[in-house]
């Protein structure tokens with residue numbers, strides 16, 4: 001076990017017991033644990049039946065969260081519940097909505113094989129959440145809504161989900 005792993009393990013255990021770090025454990029140690037895969041997975045809320053496949057997809061969500069700016073990652077971890085489903089989507093295969101003070105991001109990864117595509121989808125949906133939380137009352141045309149989510153996904157390094165937004169023109173956003 002290397003030193004980094006030892007610190008994360010100890011940090012994780014202290015956190016789980018609700019204890020504070022000892023005097024030798026600095027805020028930096030905590031920050032390091034918090035942005036480690038273990039720390040992010042520990043702070044992430046997921047819902048639904050957990051299959052092996054879902055857990056593999058949760059690891060991809062962790063990868064995306066790890067690469068987001070700290071402030072955004074913290075907001076997502078605090079507010080978002082990640083749900084996996086195999087139900088058919090209606091208008092949008094990846095539904096998202098506000099409710100009960102938090103937001104659900106619902107993924108249907110059935111039919112998406114490429115890991116890169118999954119990462120982009122995750123970042124795009126998180127983009128929707130961040131974009132909506134900035135303007136909670138303002139209604140935005142669907143094509144503009146999709147563009148904003150893609151702008152954020154691209155900014156975070158995961159590329160764009162759509163090449164064109166024509167298909168959303170005149171539609172209502174979810």
Ligand SMILES: [Zn+2]
Nearest residue numbers: 124128146149
């Ligand atoms: Zn979208």
